[in-house]
Structures are given as structure tokens and as C-alpha cells.
Amino acid sequence: MQPINEMKLEFVSKSSNEAFARVVAAAFASQLDPTIEELADVKTAVSEAVTNAIIHGYENRYGIIKMVCRQFEKSVEIEISDEGKGIENIEEAMQPLYTSKPDMERSGMGFTVMQSFMDKIQVRSKPGEGTTVTLYKEFNSLDGLQ
């Protein structure tokens, strides 16, 4: 499937960029005219993925986070990647309540929230090389609109 529109963004792994990234992703997705609820879902999922890249990927050190957003007729795909630590065991990391940093009061619900708020998520990771999370959401509110 060919995207009808695409954008790329690179930013430094600073926590103040979490809000920046989710607002940019939502603004781009809003071109498709989804509902406010659907946009809020996108915002929350992006916030989780970017937070993971900062805390777990780069462990609060300096790094570059890349975000690629693609629009399709009635859906968006958002790819968030870091070149940080990577995940040893993706299946374990995606378990609800699992956290590698319990001392930091992380809820361990990041991936669960992404899965619940988006239609599909894909995680690719290599220890020592980085992680890419791809979030996919269909805007069902656009069904029947033309």
C-alpha cells in the first residue's frame, strides 16, 4: 500500500520532546479528519513510544529519536525509532506490568497502552543497535465518508 502523504522528524531524547512529538503526530494525522477520540489515541500511543525510547532506549542519555508518519486513505502508520540499548526479550517487555525499571515507578503499561489505543503495533529490536516501534491505526470514523 502506497502512502498518500509522509513526514519525517528527528529530535533529541529530551523529555520535553514527548509532548512535541505527540502533538506533531496528531497534527499530521488530523489532515485525514479523524475524530478527537481517535487523535487522542494516537497522541497517547506516540507519547508511550517516545517515552520508552528516552527512558529505556537511551536510558536518559543523549540520543536521536526518529519519527516517520505515513498517511493512507483512512489510516496512519507511525514509526518511532532509536539507536539505543535495544530490547533483549521483546515478548517479556510487552507483558502488562513488566518493567525493567521498577525503582523508577514505571507502571509497566506502555506497550499495553499502545496495543489498546492502536489497531496494530510492531516492535523490532536488536540489543546494542536500537528499537523501532511501528504504530498503526485505522480511522473508522471515516468509513462511508468520501
Next chain:
Amino acid sequence: MDIKFSNRGSTLIAMFTGELDHHFAEYARNKIERELMKATTRNVVFDLTGLNFMDSSGIGVIVGRYAKIMKLGGRSVIICSNQKIYRLLEISGILKLMPVFENLDSALQALLSA
């Protein structure tokens, strides 16, 4: 993001406004901790009505405080009327730990009656 505090007897009411994410999590945590140190506090109401965004970092902040309040023999409740944030609370499992109310009156009543 900001938190304003008020007291009703031994109950501390923490009113959140703005966006609660990882960026503001530490600030929120420290601010609530400082209030919890004040001797009169027993129960806490987390009033999320004024939040227009929250992600799982916010859940971490609330659950962390919940555990502390429990240890000190107090109870905590949440006020949330925002559907999106309610869904997040639901998914996170926090509803099994803390009751959620739509407004301050019902939250305070629940704390009083138990």
C-alpha cells in the same frame, strides 16, 4: 502541568491541571510527596478533572503514591470525568486498587462513609 492542593479534614485533595506525562512525572511526584509529609494528611483524592492528557507515566505517579498512602494507613480515590483518561485507568488495572468518582462530593462521601 500543575497541581493545586486543598484539605478537607485529614483528606488532601490534589487537583491536577494540564498534561501529565513522563516529562512532568518527577515534578508531580515531588510536589505530592512534600504535601504528604505534612502531618495531618491521611487520605488523598487525586482529582484528574483538569488534565487534558495523561499517559502511563501518570499511572506510575498515582500508583506510587497509592502504595505510600496505604502504608501509612490512609486511602486514596480518583476523580475522573474524562473518558479518554478513564480508559487509560481501566487498561492499567488501577481501578482494581482505587475507586473512581465523577466529582469531589461523591469522592469525599466515599472516604467518610468507610
